[in-house]
Amino acid sequence: MEYTVQKLAQMAGVSGRTLRYYDEIGLLKPARVNSSGYRIYSQKEVNKLQHILFYRELGLNLDTIQKLISTPDFDRYETLKDHHTKLLRKRAKLDKLIENVEKTMDSEKGRIVMTDKEKFEGFKDKMIEENEKKYGKEIRKKYGDDTVNRSNQKLKGMSQEDYQLVESLGQDILTKLEKAMETGDPESNEAQEVAAMHKQWLTYWWESYSKEAHAGLAQMYVDDDRFTKYYDDKSGKGAAEFLRDAIVSYTSK
């Protein structure tokens, strides 16, 4: 049986280029070349290629393989032992590398958290600033400098985890508020629950809690367009009013 380059290549699972390369470096010459210059391989070459591929699978370089298959008394065992030693060294190096990469990943992880923390610190400052700009005057007038300052201080002292907790509580309130509005009744269980959550949320910000202040804040949500818009956007039209009604009911109990 005779084979052209492609035939042999497919049989052996290598590319035609590989066979041409092996011919080029003298590792595997075709049995003959036909009149058109086509490489023709026969069974002998098939076998030889099998040998070559076997050794190649072991990671030996073509030069070594060349010697192994062309020199009958070439010390195969010794060659393999050398190769084995090299592979072990390579693995040892790889192990170290992996270890180092892992260490670096760990420290990089630490740095990412650090960076996020830094960003968060900046974020908090910016938020306070914005709050002051937006609501500063009114709020300070209503609740007094002390309460506002303490609130700001509280925010400054907050860790990212704390903040995220408060934030998620805030989100919860908005969701539950939307649901509670479906009852249409600010005194329904759902609505009263939302009011209770809002109290909890508030205590995160305020040092001291009073029913009056709570009801006052709720009223502000209705009076101040910016707050009204915020609640209406998040929980639906009339949310600010509904929330105020629920809180007024809750605080008068």
Place this chain on the structure above:
Amino acid sequence: MEYTVQKLAQMAGVSGRTLRYYDEIGLLKPARVNSSGYRIYSQKEVNKLQHILFYRELGLNLDTIQKLISTPDFDRYETLKDHHTKLLRKRAKLDKLIENVEKTMDSEKGRIVMTDKEKFEGFKDKMIEENEKKYGKEIRKKYGDDTVNRSNQKLKGMSQEDYQLVESLGQDILTKLEKAMETGDPESNEAQEVAAMHKQWLTYWWESYSKEAHAGLAQMYVDDDRFTKYYDDKSGKGAAEFLRDAIVSYTSK
């Protein structure tokens, strides 16, 4: 502080070529180039090189390093994780490779032993043939076909280990013989010990042992030039005679 290529290279433990290459690919450009075309690096480049080398140590390619250090918000952790995954895959492949090489080594080892065995078989045949050619007639005349045939058969049935054992005993005899000769007395303890060893050696070859045959063989060592020469070569002049005397004395006890 400013550095030329060599200075920086030495500081950082890389070659000048490496720095030129890094310049070439735009990884690390010198701070400036002086009027003669010399690359001049300053502290900033030293630091950058440190970063590059750090990542290089982790096995990252220069292209990736380029991105890591030039793009500030490039995801370092993600990059390292990818790299880590690649390294783990590489190690898994290497492990398989090593396993395969070990398997091949084992089977190759088996084949070497086989080969040695085959060679040994051939060697034994050749030895018997040679013995027959050299000493066949005389020995067969003296000890009879049976003894010789049985001796040959014994050799044929010998394993390599057996043979090596007999051979080393033979070597021992030669060494001890040389020492015993220093006493100048074939009846000395040393000489008698050599005779005893020779008896042991002989029983490896002969099915049955007799004092007469032993003494007869000893005499042949003297009578036959080839044996005489052998012993004289190995253990010193007069060794064959000395051995005969010792054996004669030993067998007459």
Place this chain on the structure above:
DNA sequence: TTACACCTTGACGTAACGTAAGGCTCAAGG
């Protein structure tokens, strides 16, 4: 005959430098 698969050689690209070759520059010693 024509289309299409298959063949050829030649040559560039790969990753990260090592290693000349050929020529210019700098600092120190005579």
Place this chain on the structure above:
DNA sequence: CCTTGAGCCTTACGTTACGTCAAGGTGTAA
């Protein structure tokens, strides 16, 4: 001032085992 040796420069090839065009010839079935 000149020389000398060390150091700098650019250019370019070599390394490993092919992958991937590109340009052009060949084989075969419809």
